[in-house]
Amino acid sequence: MMPELGKYAAEVLAAYGVSLLLLAGLVGLSLNKGRKARATLADIEARKDG
Amino acid sequence: MIALLRRDLMLAFRAGGGFGLGLAFFLIVTVLVPFSVGPHPDLLGTIAPGVLWLGALLACLLSLDRLLALDYEDGTLDLLATAPLPLEAALSVKALSHWVTTGLPLVLAAPVLGVMLNLAPSGYLWLVASLGLGTPALSVIGTFGAALTVGIKRGGLLMSLLVLPLYVPTLIFGAEAARRGAMGLDATTPLTLLAGITFGTIALMPFASAAVLRMTLR
Amino acid sequence: MSLWEYANPVKFLGLSARVQPYVWGGAALCLIVGLGWGFFGTPDDYRQGSTVKIIYLHVPAALMAINAWFMMLVASLVWLIRRHHVSALAAKAAAPVGVTMTVIALITGAIWGQPMWGTWWAWDPRLTSFLILFLFYLGYIALWEAVEDPDTAADLTSVLCLVGSVFAVLSRYAVKFWNQGLHQGTSVPLATGGRTVSDVFFYPLLISMVGFGLLFLALVLYRTGTEIRLRRARALLARSERGA
Numbered sequence: 001m002m003p004e005l006g007k008y009a010a011e012v013l014a015a016y017g018v019s020l021l022l023l024a025g026l027v028g029l030s031l032n033k034g035r036k037a038r039a040t041l042a043d044i045e046a047r048k049d050g
Numbered sequence: 051m052i053a054l055l056r057r058d059l060m061l062a063f064r065a066g067g068g069f070g071l072g073l074a075f076f077l078i079v080t081v082l083v084p085f086s087v088g089p090h091p092d093l094l095g096t097i098a099p100g101v102l103w104l105g106a107l108l109a110c111l112l113s114l115d116r117l118l119a120l121d122y123e124d125g126t127l128d129l130l131a132t133a134p135l136p137l138e139a140a141l142s143v144k145a146l147s148h149w150v151t152t153g154l155p156l157v158l159a160a161p162v163l164g165v166m167l168n169l170a171p172s173g174y175l176w177l178v179a180s181l182g183l184g185t186p187a188l189s190v191i192g193t194f195g196a197a198l199t200v201g202i203k204r205g206g207l208l209m210s211l212l213v214l215p216l217y218v219p220t221l222i223f224g225a226e227a228a229r230r231g232a233m234g235l236d237a238t239t240p241l242t243l244l245a246g247i248t249f250g251t252i253a254l255m256p257f258a259s260a261a262v263l264r265m266t267l268r
Numbered sequence: 269m270s271l272w273e274y275a276n277p278v279k280f281l282g283l284s285a286r287v288q289p290y291v292w293g294g295a296a297l298c299l300i301v302g303l304g305w306g307f308f309g310t311p312d313d314y315r316q317g318s319t320v321k322i323i324y325l326h327v328p329a330a331l332m333a334i335n336a337w338f339m340m341l342v343a344s345l346v347w348l349i350r351r352h353h354v355s356a357l358a359a360k361a362a363a364p365v366g367v368t369m370t371v372i373a374l375i376t377g378a379i380w381g382q383p384m385w386g387t388w389w390a391w392d393p394r395l396t397s398f399l400i401l402f403l404f405y406l407g408y409i410a411l412w413e414a415v416e417d418p419d420t421a422a423d424l425t426s427v428l429c430l431v432g433s434v435f436a437v438l439s440r441y442a443v444k445f446w447n448q449g450l451h452q453g454t455s456v457p458l459a460t461g462g463r464t465v466s467d468v469f470f471y472p473l474l475i476s477m478v479g480f481g482l483l484f485l486a487l488v489l490y491r492t493g494t495e496i497r498l499r500r501a502r503a504l505l506a507r508s509e510r511g512a
Contacts, residue, residue, distance in 0.1 A: 008319045015322045015379045034494040041501045215403040219442040265423040
């Protein structure tokens with residue numbers, strides 16, 4: 001299943017690993033911030049109405 | 051405008067005005083270089099043009115802080131913004147006074163420091179020419195950075211982060227001109243490009259500087 | 269029904285919510301297909317061996333790093349001219365995505381370069397220009413964080429983006445002048461329609477580029493929504509404090 005990466009296996013895997021990690025981190029942090037923002041806004045709006 | 055220039059120059063030359071600090075910093079950095087790379091004369095001579103350019107650039111950067119900060123704090127900037135003199139002109143004058151009090155002394159001091167770093171004989175003229183041509187650009191670009199961060203508490207470090215990338219083209223062409231001159235090669239191409247940057251920034255940056263200053267003062 | 273309708277935050281959030289599932293889905297699909305095909309299904313390069321597989325990350329990331337800044341530039345101009353908050357917030361939202369793309373481009377570039385050039389970092393014009401772009405991104409993000417008033421922050425960062433763009437272009441030429449460089453020519457000169465990368469690599473690369481582009485769009489839509497909500501929360505808080 002894994003292609004024959006030969007002598008550059010470490011480099012290629014490192015490149016993919018770092019990139020996917022950074023992208024995952026970016027998406028994760030963005031989603032997290034978004035969730036918190038929604039919660040904060042909902043909270044304030046509830047207090048304002050209630 | 052002349053009045054503004056005279057006022058800024060007087061403030062700078064007065065005791066506590068900060069004049070000479072840029073020069074002192076330039077000297078100290080130059081002295082530190084042999085300690086960090088070793089005293090070998092050939093090496094020093096090779097890196098002298100670049101190191102002197104970098105030292106001058108950093109000295110300019112350090113004295114940008116006080117360019118607008120003091121006037122912001124005591125309300126002078128608000129007065130300048132509402133005065134009949136266009137803010138663009140006022141900021142050009144400020145950049146000019148910065149150059150006269152910081153850039154120009156550096157240009158004049160550079161040959162002396164060049165001796166300490168074993169600069170090649172053919173390099174002196176080009177070093178002074180490139181610094182003389184390039185330091186006004188540094189003042190004008192720096193004024194923009196100062197205007198951008200004037201309202202921010204302890205904005206000095208942020209200003210450096212913003213201004214240093216803007217300094218890259220000036221540094222590249224200026225140091226390249228000095229380097230080629232020191233190697234005895236023709237340095238007119240980088241020098242011309244440097245001149246282009248200087249004249250372009252002198253003409254255009256004041257508009258950007260005034261715009262951001264007005265935004266902060268609003 | 270013009271594009272400017274979506275300058276209204278509520279309309280923007282509505283459209284964004286409807287569109288996002290497709291954009292996220294499209295991004296995931298293209299990334300999986302593009303990167304998967306590239307990683308598993310393409311041969312090694314004669315000269316570069318398996319490191320050529322890094323192209324499917326490096327080129328799309330580098331492209332998006334530049335496109336992100338360009339989008340920020342346009343959004344900044346719209347804010348300065350038409351004062352639409354959604355535009356200013358979109359620029360703010362895009363910056364971290366852009367900086368991540370830049371970092372990916374730099375790291376994959378360095379890793380790719382190491383076996384080819386024999387060095388972990390080379391002051392090659394393209395890599396150096398990306399390093400400078402990285403610094404511009406940092407400055408932009410730092411300025412947003414440093415200024416207290418949100419509208420002033422939007423103003424200042426917009427001008428910084430403008431001025432930065434001019435200097436970024438200047439730097440690109442200065443850096444080229446400064447060091448003629450090791451980088452190959454453009455992999456996909458789309459303008460001329462020709463390409464220097466052979467077909468077998470081209471299609472996975474294209475799909476990856478689309479994938480990165482869709483991911484950028486998805487993230488910016490989502491993050492702008494977040495900024496809009498935070499802004500509304502701050503406004504409501506300020507209003508209630510004044511009332512109380």
